Amino acid sequence: MDTKTRILESALKLYNEKGIDATTRHIAAGMGISAGNLHYHFKHTDDIIITLWDQLATEFDQLVSRLGQATEISLDSLHSFYYQSFQTLYKYRFIFLHFVAIGIRIPTIQEHYRSLMQRREKEFKAIFRILIRNGIFRKDIPEAVWTALVRQIFIVSDFWLSNNELTDRLRDKEAAIAFTKQMESMFFPYLSKS
């Protein structure tokens, strides 16, 4: 396999395990190459993080566009979206566990995230409108509360892993189940009574 790809894999593994302060020397050692060689492929350490961020963003975009293309959006499609999302969140978990530090260190990532969230907010509100029209969501919820729900979804999606890391430390399958249950429960009080 490509050395560049192998570096990204080793970096992802180590960042997820040891956090954002894992060094290029450790990343290189972890895959049995020299630090000099690593810096031949990635001149700056941050380039590795930027590349991993781009991978994450791409994988997420695919999930979102697949959700948007669904012929008829149901609660189930929303739930399966969250289950699939978690696989990506978990794969790149070091980003979410150290999100602010990364944003400070690499402002372009923060800027990218910011514009991404603005786009997503509109997409989610559109989905909510459909679910209201279809009688799945309640019709008596003020607009401001839907706006707050969108932000709530973003916060819980992005930081559930951090909370898990500080408390239960669930891994893999167990974590996925707990995350999905958390998201499902979030929607419960917004469902219309039928």
Next chain:
Amino acid sequence: MDTKTRILESALKLYNEKGIDATTRHIAAGMGISAGNLHYHFKHTDDIIITLWDQLATEFDQLVSRLGQATEISLDSLHSFYYQSFQTLYKYRFIFLHFVAIGIRIPTIQEHYRSLMQRREKEFKAIFRILIRNGIFRKDIPEAVWTALVRQIFIVSDFWLSNNELTDRLRDKEAAIAFTKQMESMFFPYLSKS
């Protein structure tokens, strides 16, 4: 003022501004003392963070116990609790902005947080039961959803600042208002229709 207290103030200021990687040299320079002097008062850098964490925990405990002592818990008392909470969250915001990194670096803090959250979960559920009995909260919500709501509250409380830092970057009063509004909206769909 006590040099030890002044170090804590300078550290808090710098950690909030520059993040968890602010150095003892910078903290000392920021208040016009030598690094040697700083290490006379705090042998290890982490001792500063631990002390700040203890301060935060103490201030929060006072808020929670004041809420628990209220003669009759209403929605208003819950809202004013969140408004007051935010002052403390904001004062020690570096902790929440770098929560996982701190937890990894100082395991005693993580352990303390974990047991704190277990205690708080019970306290919150007790409050919810009162609000249900008083007809303020809906009676048709399954127990599992209340449990999820508690976790939701913890996640949004602890990481709203991180989300804000990555998106809107609201400060002071504006941040407090947005946070409180977010928390209020969270409870809206759980209110009984009266």
Next chain:
DNA sequence: ATAAAATTAGTACATTTGTTCTAAATTATA
């Protein structure tokens, strides 16, 4: 006022880190 204790500044050191440089080795190309 003097001795003792506490505080402070400044130097020094070992370690770590990102990165550069050089030369060797490997791979591709003609």
Next chain:
DNA sequence: TATAATTTAGAACAAATGTACTAATTTTAT
């Protein structure tokens, strides 16, 4: 096969950091 391009390892460097140490200064106690 000979040459050029790419890849790799390893040494070297400068900067930063935590913290230990020393000597001076300030404060406190007698």
